[in-house]
Amino acid sequence: MPPAPSCDCPHLDCVGEITKEELIHKSHGQCQDCKVGGPNLWACLENGCAYVGCGESHVDHSTGHSQETGHNLTVNLTTLRVWCYACGKEVFLDRKLVPQPPQSNSKPLASSQQGNNRASPLSPASLRVTPNGVSEDLDMETEEEDDMRARGLTGLKNIGNTCYMNAALQALSNCPPLTQFFLECGGLVRTDKKPALCKSYQKLVSDLWHKNRPSYVVPTNLFQGIKAINPMFRGYSQQDSQEFLRCLMDQLHEELKETLPEPYEPSGSVTVDDSPPKEENHNQSDNDFQSCESCGCSDRADSEDDVQANREWQKEKNMINDIYRAGENTAADMDKDVDTTTETTPIISSQGHIKTQSRTSESFPDMQLSNITRPQSPVPLQAHKMSSSPPKASSVWPSLNTAHKKAMSTFSPPKSKCQRRYHSVISDVFDGTIVSSVQCLTCDRVSVTLENFQDISLPIPGKEDLAKLHSATHQTSLVKAGSCGEVYAPQGWIAFVMEYIKSWFWGPVVTLQDCLAAFFARDELKGDNMYSCEKCKKLRNGVKFCKMQSLPEILCIHLKRFRHELMFSTKIGTHVSFPLEGLDLQPFLAKDSSTQTTNYDLLSVICHHGTASSGHYIAYCRNDLNNLWYEFDDQSVTEVSESCVQNAEAYVLFYKKSNEDAVKERNRVSGLLNMMEPSLLQFYISRQWLNKFKTFAEPGPISNEDFLCPHGGVPPNKANYIEELAVVVPQNVWDHLYSRYGGGPAVNHLYVCNTCQIEVEKLEKRRKSELDMFVRLNKAFQDEESPVVIYCISMQWFREWEGFVKGKDNDPPGPIDNSKIAVSKIGHLTLKQGADSGQISEETWNFLHAIYGGGPLVTVRPSVVAGHQEADASHQSEEKIEVETRSL
Numbered sequence: 001m002p003p004a005p006s007c008d009c010p011h012l013d014c015v016g017e018i019t020k021e022e023l024i025h026k027s028h029g030q031c032q033d034c035k036v037g038g039p040n041l042w043a044c045l046e047n048g049c050a051y052v053g054c055g056e057s058h059v060d061h062s063t064g065h066s067q068e069t070g071h072n073l074t075v076n077l078t079t080l081r082v083w084c085y086a087c088g089k090e091v092f093l094d095r096k097l098v099p100q101p102p103q104s105n106s107k108p109l110a111s112s113q114q115g116n117n118r119a120s121p122l123s124p125a126s127l128r129v130t131p132n133g134v135s136e137d138l139d140m141e142t143e144e145e146d147d148m149r150a151r152g153l154t155g156l157k158n159i160g161n162t163c164y165m166n167a168a169l170q171a172l173s174n175c176p177p178l179t180q181f182f183l184e185c186g187g188l189v190r191t192d193k194k195p196a197l198c199k200s201y202q203k204l205v206s207d208l209w210h211k212n213r214p215s216y217v218v219p220t221n222l223f224q225g226i227k228a229i230n231p232m233f234r235g236y237s238q239q240d241s242q243e244f245l246r247c248l249m250d251q252l253h254e255e256l257k258e259t260l261p262e263p264y265e266p267s268g269s270v271t272v273d274d275s276p277p278k279e280e281n282h283n284q285s286d287n288d289f290q291s292c293e294s295c296g297c298s299d300r301a302d303s304e305d306d307v308q309a310n311r312e313w314q315k316e317k318n319m320i321n322d323i324y325r326a327g328e329n330t331a332a333d334m335d336k337d338v339d340t341t342t343e344t345t346p347i348i349s350s351q352g353h354i355k356t357q358s359r360t361s362e363s364f365p366d367m368q369l370s371n372i373t374r375p376q377s378p379v380p381l382q383a384h385k386m387s388s389s390p391p392k393a394s395s396v397w398p399s400l401n402t403a404h405k406k407a408m409s410t411f412s413p414p415k416s417k418c419q420r421r422y423h424s425v426i427s428d429v430f431d432g433t434i435v436s437s438v439q440c441l442t443c444d445r446v447s448v449t450l451e452n453f454q455d456i457s458l459p460i461p462g463k464e465d466l467a468k469l470h471s472a473t474h475q476t477s478l479v480k481a482g483s484c485g486e487v488y489a490p491q492g493w494i495a496f497v498m499e500y501i502k503s504w505f506w507g508p509v510v511t512l513q514d515c516l517a518a519f520f521a522r523d524e525l526k527g528d529n530m531y532s533c534e535k536c537k538k539l540r541n542g543v544k545f546c547k548m549q550s551l552p553e554i555l556c557i558h559l560k561r562f563r564h565e566l567m568f569s570t571k572i573g574t575h576v577s578f579p580l581e582g583l584d585l586q587p588f589l590a591k592d593s594s595t596q597t598t599n600y601d602l603l604s605v606i607c608h609h610g611t612a613s614s615g616h617y618i619a620y621c622r623n624d625l626n627n628l629w630y631e632f633d634d635q636s637v638t639e640v641s642e643s644c645v646q647n648a649e650a651y652v653l654f655y656k657k658s659n660e661d662a663v664k665e666r667n668r669v670s671g672l673l674n675m676m677e678p679s680l681l682q683f684y685i686s687r688q689w690l691n692k693f694k695t696f697a698e699p700g701p702i703s704n705e706d707f708l709c710p711h712g713g714v715p716p717n718k719a720n721y722i723e724e725l726a727v728v729v730p731q732n733v734w735d736h737l738y739s740r741y742g743g744g745p746a747v748n749h750l751y752v753c754n755t756c757q758i759e760v761e762k763l764e765k766r767r768k769s770e771l772d773m774f775v776r777l778n779k780a781f782q783d784e785e786s787p788v789v790i791y792c793i794s795m796q797w798f799r800e801w802e803g804f805v806k807g808k809d810n811d812p813p814g815p816i817d818n819s820k821i822a823v824s825k826i827g828h829l830t831l832k833q834g835a836d837s838g839q840i841s842e843e844t845w846n847f848l849h850a851i852y853g854g855g856p857l858v859t860v861r862p863s864v865v866a867g868h869q870e871a872d873a874s875h876q877s878e879e880k881i882e883v884e885t886r887s888l
Contacts, residue, residue, distance in 0.1 A: 009084050009091040011072045016047030020180045026052055027077035033061040046071035053858045080083035129728045152623055155635035160236040163634055167617035168241045170632040171604040171654055173208050174621035175554055177695040181425045187724020188627050195225040198255045216635040241606050241617050242558050242652050253426040260421040376498055430454050432552035437589050440533040441541045455556035458515035460572050497709055512578040517566040520546050520588050547590035553696050555600055555655040562612050569612035585656055597697050600655035620645045657697035672733050683734035684747040701743025713753025771805040781841035791845035792858040794818050795836045815854030821859045831858050884887040
């Protein structure tokens with residue numbers, strides 16, 4: 001069987017032999033159906049098919065040809081970019097359109113004895129990245145300027161009160177770091193999670209920014225995906241645009257997240273003993289557990305064989321229980337030197353946000369609270385509580401017949417999922433950090449908390465709040481306390497006095513700086529909101545301050561215009577003035593912050609017109625290609641003036657960091673590319689980091705870990721699509737970028753990591769052994785007629801474990817967590833009524849618990865319950881007979 005192509009499109013085998021010269025010749029022709037000429041012509045790549053059709057939005061004969069004939073692959077004759085209709089994505093045919101590079105004499109690290117001349121997906125030759133698209137990856141000005149200006153001005157059809165969704169999607173679409181990722185790093189949009197919302201969003205962004213410039217598109221697929229995730233958006237009622245944004249971005253992060261790279265520690269790797277079983281254990285091999293059907297023997301089994309098999313099976317089950325009990329003591333000794341406890345104390349701020357005060361054990365010095373960990377809940381400024389129950393044992397069960405030899409082996413305990421650190425393009429673009437300090441006014445103890453945020457919900461201050469914020473005494477106290485009073489200093493007090501006088505006649509004049517100052521103002525914790533001081537061990541009066549520790553590339557600001565109370569909702573219609581350029585967050589930045597860029601320019605605004613119960617959403621967005629402002633009102637897109645935008649009733653604002661040095665750096669790199677110096681070495685650089693370099697004000701260090709493993713090679717699972725992860729750059733470009741941004745590592749040779757390949761094989765072996773063992777134990781449990789005791793396990797944890805052993809999730813689950821299915825009654829843990837739990841045998845529980853640890857132990861005893869029921873029934877029957885006798 002031939003190896004898979006370099007990309008994951010399974011339809012490349014049907015492509016015939018074709019050259020660039022042939023495609024260029026076809027580009028001078030016309031559509032075979034409507035006889036229209038270029039430039040939007042597409043040629044079918046099916047072997048033996050010479051069809052050329054147009055791709056015009058109103059006819060699109062090339063798509064019609066694919067639907068009629070089943071030919072999946074087509075190539076644009078102007079750009080030579082290939083599209084697969086079946087896969088619904090772009091694929092790459094560089095090796096078919098250019099001369100093949102000379103084959104390397106080095107042997108591939110992975111076995112490729114295929115019996116043909118095609119390169120194996122894991123061979124070094126297939127890991128070469130063609131340098132054809134270097135200039136396109138580093139320079140945005142690759143097409144005609146007039147053609148680029150009109151892109152992105154595509155409306156969205158309202159499909160039933162979906163203006164809230166359309167406005168949010170247009171605001172996101174005009175965030176260059178996010179949009180360019182989906183347009184240029186499409187190979188990274190991979191997920192096995194349903195409903196694959198990231199792929200629907202990628203298709204939508206491609207349609208919105210397609211050079212054909214359709215007047216509008218219909219976001220049906222994305223809307224269906226959102227409704228599948230959150231029932232709130234089902235039906236045709238009007239919803240909140242900001243809630244839609246949170247739901248969408250949370251799901252995109254969940255589908256695209258990857259584990260942050262960790263230092264490679266050879267001593268801590270999991271090892272599995274591959275040595276064959278000893279001779280004396282031959283009778284306990286896997287062959288002993290094959291059924292008659294599996295080995296093809298007769299259905300008539302000797303009774304002595306049955307007895308012997310039952311004895312062996314009971315012996316194995318007893319062995320599991322004995323090893324489990326022995327392993328508990330060993331694991332307890334091992335756990336004495338490991339402390340993974342993280343205490344978490346929730347704090348509710350006056351703004352209503354849930355914040356978390358955490359103290360991480362010093363046993364994990366590399367676990368920093370400032371690392372990005374996106375909250376799963378849509379509540380802003382929320383951090384997750386870390387699991388504090390380490391595994392009880394660290395044995396891996398490779399197979400039943402060798403389990404007793406593995407019980408005392410040393411393995412690193414499985415790491416809990418919530419202890420892993422993840423990132424995605426969503427967290428890279430939108431996540432920032434706030435540091436909160438709470439001071440006890442009795443003992444002066446200060447506790448500090450770091451919190452991640454995706455957006456900030458700002459209150460809109462009223463007259464009294466504005467007067468307090470602008471008062472001289474309040475400003476002095478804030479400055480002394482180190483808060484954000486200096487935000488008003490450069491603007492002068494006369495201007496504030498004039499605004500205050502105007503507010504009495506024309507209503508309050510509120511600025512975005514006022515809203516930020518109100519959010520970051522010091523908060524007195526007293527009365528019902530007293531602070532629980534850990535040093536005083538009681539409630540005390542306190543003061544809380546907030547500052548920004550790290551600023552996001554794109555700052556999403558939500559103005560709290562809606563108040564929802566018991567029976568009704570109200571809307572704050574106060575106009576909040578906001579700057580189009582030069583929003584400075586320096587006054588709200590922590591003193592020890594390493595952030596250099598603090599100025600922001602406005603990208604887009606979501607506006608709401610109407611009341612709290614009904615209304616309409618639109619968006620004002622600045623097109624990044626021509627810097628003009630446009631109004632996006634469902635299908636309608638209209639150019640507007642800056643004054644129109646500034647007078648809008650803003651609800652959600654998107655600001656992007658502004659840094660002139662970043663623009664100069666891009667121009668320098670473009671100049672280096674144009675020099676075309678001969679280079680003896682060519683370097684590989686992360687395509688995802690290049691997108692940051694093009695669109696971020698602060699791209700950060702080069703992150704080649706995107707396509708490398710901790711050992712410096714290419715992970716086996718990424719080798720097949722390495723061209724979508726890395727780009728080749730000349731040596732002079734690499735030297736400049738590396739000297740300017742650092743990071744790395746420097747890579748001028750790609751190879752598939754043999755160490756990772758071995759670990760993948762071990763992981764697959766572990767999955768298979770755990771799954772096979774569970775199937776055997778569970779079958780024995782099902783065949784048992786009247787078990788004395790039944791063990792309960794949380795189905796939430798079990799689904800995670802099932803996803804791991806079936807290969808749907810790369811990360812093993814954390815410790816067993818039965819806390820949600822257990823309830824304490826009279827000092828004993830029992831199964832909570834209606835709990836989402838499953839029933840397993842004692843041997844199955846011991847098997848899983850020995851690997852993952854956790855708890856608590858929850859059991860039910862059906863025989864005892866039945867006995868009690870029979871006794872109660874007998875007692876009731878005796879009482880009934882006695883009563884009836886007396887009546888007679």
